[in-house]
Amino acid sequence: MVAIFIKRHKSMIRVSIFFFCIGCGIALCFLKIDCANAVNTENPVTARYGVTNGVEYAVLVLTSPLNEERRNVIRSTWAKFISNIFVENGERLYKWNHSWTEKQINHDFIKVYFVVGTKGLNTEKINMLKTENTRSNDMVLLDNLTDKYENLAMKMKLSFVWIHENLKNVKYVIKCDDDSFVRVDLIVKDLEAFAPQMNSYTLNTYTSTQVKTGTAQHQGLYWGYFNGHARVQRKGKWQEQDWFLCDNYLPYALGGGYVVSRNIIDFIAKNADYLSSYRSEDISMGVWTAPLDGINRVHDVRFDTEWISRGCLNELLVRHKQTTQDMFQMYKSLVDSKGGNLCKSEAIERGAYEYKWNSRPSQCCNTLHHLSSRNKDSIPGNMKT
Template sequence: MFVSFLRRYRSMILASIFFFYIGCGITLSLLRLECADALAAKELSVSDSSLNKVEYAVIVLSGPDNEAKRDAIRATWMKFANNIFVENGEKLYKWNHTWTEHHVKQDFIKFYFVVGTQGLSELSILRLNSENNRSGDLLLLDSFEDSYKNLAVKMLHSLKWLRENLKKLKYLIKCDDDSFVRVDLIIKDLEAYAPEMNAHEISEYVTYKKDLPSYKGLYWGYFDGRARVYLNGKWQEKDWFLCDNYLPYALGGGYVISQSIVDYVGRNADILGHYNSEDVSMGVWTAALDGMNRVHDIRFDTEWKSRGCTTQMLVRHKQLPSDMFQLYKTLVHTHGEKLCKTENIVRKSYLYKWDVLPSMCCRLGN
């Protein structure tokens, strides 16, 4: 009798089971969406709250496919931010790093690897999202295609985002993903000497443009004022018209700008001209700004080719991931006393002459 009943009402029973599962699926989907929305809202709230505490931002311009380089930075010099700690309301430096010690990230220092996502394949975007889910430090900008010719555009979009989101920012450290940066020592010097940068302790490394009773900002790096404009090749500048040389600029392997410059460039990003090189563009964007302390520092090894390795260096450009791990290993083994396994000078540095025409600025010395 039961079998007969099943045969008679089989269609009705199957339809009921089908709609039951459909209903369950819709209900679970709605629950997942509600949970996801709640989680997203929570993460946004936490993110917004944490952004309001950021005083020092580090942006690393990176390519979509450079995950290995980003991981090398995460595993090495990014960790040195923990050498800056707060005591009685002041930010102080102390070597505070071992191989195994777990550190809580400082909420006043924030790292961003900037990548443009326009035109990327779905697979590339999935990989970047997966990387960001584990690291939480990618700044993915979908408003431009990531390429060398768009580096200045990338910088404009980055500064615009930083201006809109980091309301308590004091200084920005900019570098590339092949730069090894002593972020801890840079922040230490900023806390102690900025914006004047005229202390006896650093006088052998720095030259600055002029003394003012007070400064409206800081532009700090390794400057060049004699560079000839590239008329062909990778760095060709088809739109350059200002003069025969590039305007004085800090080389892009690593430099520091104050919040006042971030604010100015970010606020005017839509109307500022730009060139192939983002560092050249930064020199142009800041050229007309008055009251900026332009500081040249030989501890920034940021030229097209490394000048070698000395312990006092704050930035070393053109470093492979293997180089970063070696520098990191040496620092850890010496408790922060030595950067280089063996110190060597391959090329001489120069102290910038601010009181002469730019073409005479950069006579080799040290």
């Protein structure tokens, strides 16, 4: 029967096959055009680093080439909290939106980048980093930087140059180290709602802000845990042999975690060749930003970023000097409590201080400030930003 049918309708079948082939060819041509246009318009940097023009909050994690385990822990823990910031009817809202089982939805306006210098590394190590980046698409590989402690200030400069050139819509950068646990969601929530003035009642519980003379509004933000009375180190790991400015370091936010606005990034990037670099990147940042006007310097006791942790309190936004086990424990505590508890059990090991911006820097940091209980207004929950 099939043979008889084919024989009777041979011409019709041939015509049908002919037009089917033509249709497929036209469809493939349009597909190739679309693909070609996508390839032609895609910036090589975008393909390499996962850059999108929508990034407004860049989390810059300084890490060394061999610290893949730490990077993976961050990817598996606090980096996931980006999903707690979501968009509804064109507005950005905060709500705890994380569980053990739900699929997390990240947004292109917040992105974590791990910065590594690759100069001097052997081929095997470079290939390992490239393979890692192929999986994660979140690394910035600086091939003109030798990654070592002495080059941290240069690493910050080059990172800001990269952001200046590639992330055109960035508003704020959250800088941290790979041993910091960061509540990126709560930091972005406060930035969305209050930056750069940072003058809300809730924030006043934790912050002390630089006195601004005149009526002009702040145009930029430098937010962290500040020190203005630190003595210059002349020996050891943090020695500054080239320091000559004064007996103490200029006021700076400690490097375990701080936030800077776009205008600071642009200033440093444009003047990178002329800015002095010191052994510590956070001290260098204090020097680079010292002459800038219109910058709101905000000291916040929720940034636990000193050389040793002050303990664990649920209010903290950044905890520096944490092991990978510490990070998993804090992540578990937050998930189990639906964002309510950072700590398995709260413990204050050392008090924080309020920064006295209206005093001389040598007298800035003597008043202890204890976070003994949760401020009711700071409890994570629905928050329109």
